[in-house]
Amino acid sequence: MAMTHPQRSSTWRKNWPRFFQYLVLSLFVLIILVPIVMLVFGGLKTRGEFMTRPYTPPIPPHWENYAKILSRESSFWIMLRNSFVVMLATTSGVVLVCSLAAFVFARMEFRGKSLAFNLFTLGLMFPINIAILPVYLVLRQMGLTNNLWGVILVQVAFQLSGNIMILRGFFMAIPS
Amino acid sequence: MKTASAREEALRLRQETRLSRRAQDKLTVALFLFPSLVLFFIFLTYPIAQSVYYSFFNWKGFGPAVDFIGLDNYKRILTDRIFMKAVGNGLLIVGLSLTIQLPMSLALALMVGRDLPGRAFFRTIFFMPYVLSEVITGIMWLSLYNPDPERGFINAVLTLIPGVQPQPWLGDPDMVLVCLFVVLTWKYFGFHMLLYMAGLQNIPQEIEEAARIDGANRRQLITYVTLPLLGDTIRTSVYLSVLGSLQQFALVWIMTKGGPVNASEMMATYMYRFGFVRFWLGYGSAVAIVMLLISLAFSLTYQRLVRQPEYLGSV
Numbered sequence: 043m044a045m046t047h048p049q050r051s052s053t054w055r056k057n058w059p060r061f062f063q064y065l066v067l068s069l070f071v072l073i074i075l076v077p078i079v080m081l082v083f084g085g086l087k088t089r090g091e092f093m094t095r096p097y098t099p100p101i102p103p104h105w106e107n108y109a110k111i112l113s114r115e116s117s118f119w120i121m122l123r124n125s126f127v128v129m130l131a132t133t134s135g136v137v138l139v140c141s142l143a144a145f146v147f148a149r150m151e152f153r154g155k156s157l158a159f160n161l162f163t164l165g166l167m168f169p170i171n172i173a174i175l176p177v178y179l180v181l182r183q184m185g186l187t188n189n190l191w192g193v194i195l196v197q198v199a200f201q202l203s204g205n206i207m208i209l210r211g212f213f214m215a216i217p218s
Numbered sequence: 219m220k221t222a223s224a225r226e227e228a229l230r231l232r233q234e235t236r237l238s239r240r241a242q243d244k245l246t247v248a249l250f251l252f253p254s255l256v257l258f259f260i261f262l263t264y265p266i267a268q269s270v271y272y273s274f275f276n277w278k279g280f281g282p283a284v285d286f287i288g289l290d291n292y293k294r295i296l297t298d299r300i301f302m303k304a305v306g307n308g309l310l311i312v313g314l315s316l317t318i319q320l321p322m323s324l325a326l327a328l329m330v331g332r333d334l335p336g337r338a339f340f341r342t343i344f345f346m347p348y349v350l351s352e353v354i355t356g357i358m359w360l361s362l363y364n365p366d367p368e369r370g371f372i373n374a375v376l377t378l379i380p381g382v383q384p385q386p387w388l389g390d391p392d393m394v395l396v397c398l399f400v401v402l403t404w405k406y407f408g409f410h411m412l413l414y415m416a417g418l419q420n421i422p423q424e425i426e427e428a429a430r431i432d433g434a435n436r437r438q439l440i441t442y443v444t445l446p447l448l449g450d451t452i453r454t455s456v457y458l459s460v461l462g463s464l465q466q467f468a469l470v471w472i473m474t475k476g477g478p479v480n481a482s483e484m485m486a487t488y489m490y491r492f493g494f495v496r497f498w499l500g501y502g503s504a505v506a507i508v509m510l511l512i513s514l515a516f517s518l519t520y521q522r523l524v525r526q527p528e529y530l531g532s533v
Contacts, residue, residue: 063329064336070326071343073404077358078346080371084361096361097371139257142250152247158255165262167517171465171486172509175493175502176265179272199261202254 128193135198140205147206148213165203173200266510269503277500291504301505304483305512307395311463314399320459323407324452327414328440332423341415344408352405356472359401363387388474391481398470398482405469406462410455417451418444453524460520464513485509
């Protein structure tokens with residue numbers, strides 16, 4: 043008994059930073075999860091319940107919200123399809139267009155190479171949040187508003203700079 | 219006779235292919251660069267040029283721009299108290315991010331470190347908010363910030379403490395920015411933490427071991443070994459954080475629309491208000507150009523003074 047006591051206090055001294063670490067991290071986990079859990083709860087309530095008692099657990103759960111969203115006549119499917127089309131087209135556009143350009147920058151020598159490359163690096167400093175109005179005016183002239191092409195082409199264009207840099211690095215890493 | 223001509227033919231052919239080799243290379247360069255250059259010019263260069271042009275006009279978006287007013291739009295922007303307020307708000311968010319959000323992310327990254335049991339769990343949870351869209355985040359927090367303690371979770375928890383009054387949160391001009399900053403931190407600290415964790419992974423363990431053998435304690439280890447070696451990562455995360463804060467739009471627009479009484483106005487919400495709500499396209503263009511110049515000035519100064527990105531030196 044007399045032997046174990048100092049030993050126990052020393053393990054406590056050794057372990058308490060770890061304990062403190064877990065305490066702080068768990069607190070942050072709680073802060074992260076609470077809003078998300080509220081969101082999940084909210085999804086299982088009727089409109090009235092959500093208005094009057096938004097942060098209590100949904101008892102009984104109203105699954106009909108989900109049934110309504112996933113039903114055949116819901117516009118959710120059209121939106122999902124649109125997102126899917128935009129995603130597929132943007133991703134394949136970015137991969138195709140950027141790898142072509144990145145290959146040229148990694149492997150070929152030509153006049154104006156550094157000029158062209160620096161032009162693309164400048165693109166990194168022109169984010170879409172600022173460009174939204176100038177780009178909108180151009181889309182309007184091209185008649186691409188209310189059109190998925192308007193989203194796809196703009197997204198591809200604004201991802202050029204970053205992806206050309208990244209892919210160029212990969213091409214240069216392959217021994218020719 | 220026949221063999222000689224065949225040899226000649228072969229020689230000629232080889233010369234021709236060698237010649238056309240260079241032409242071929244040129245053709246490859248042109249063909250491969252063509253799509254990206256076209257997209258870049260149509261959607262980046264041309265819009266900027268056009269907005270510079272429109273920014274000299276008083277143009278409300280109907281018909282051609284004819285009312286040339288020179289630099290009046292710019293004069294008005296730079297003397298508009300609301301725009302200045304927006305710039306100040308942006309700088310305040312930048313300041314808070316650099317002094318609170320990033321150190322916090324760094325501290326958490328150090329805490330999770332390399333070998334904490336449950337590391338993957340914490341990393342996953344902390345990264346979750348970054349994956350959510352800004353719109354969903356905004357709507358979620360709108361409900362949490364509801365001033366009515368019956369409806370808003372934060373006030374509900376606060377009023378459990380006796381003597382604490384429910385706060386108006388987003389409705390209070392003095393509090394709204396801090397409230398938005400909390401949401402931004404909630405959403406983005408995991409991203410920065412992940413950057414730092416990746417940076418920590420790249421520090422060779424031998425260096426830290428050597429320092430420990432030389433008698434460095436935990437604090438010395440962090441200040442003299444870990445942080446200096448994390449320098450590049452920290453510089454990158456500061457850069458991303460400043461640019462992101464200056465351009466903040468979706469979250470603010472969803473949650474406050476820049477209100478109450480412009481207390482949470484950002485440069486991007488200001489531009490949106492004039493460009494897309496009032497449709498003053500000339501004025502909005504001028505705001506976009508001013509914002510672009512501010513971001514560009516920051517990017518170039520930062521890269522000149524602090525961080526020379528590796529890709530620029532290597533062409």
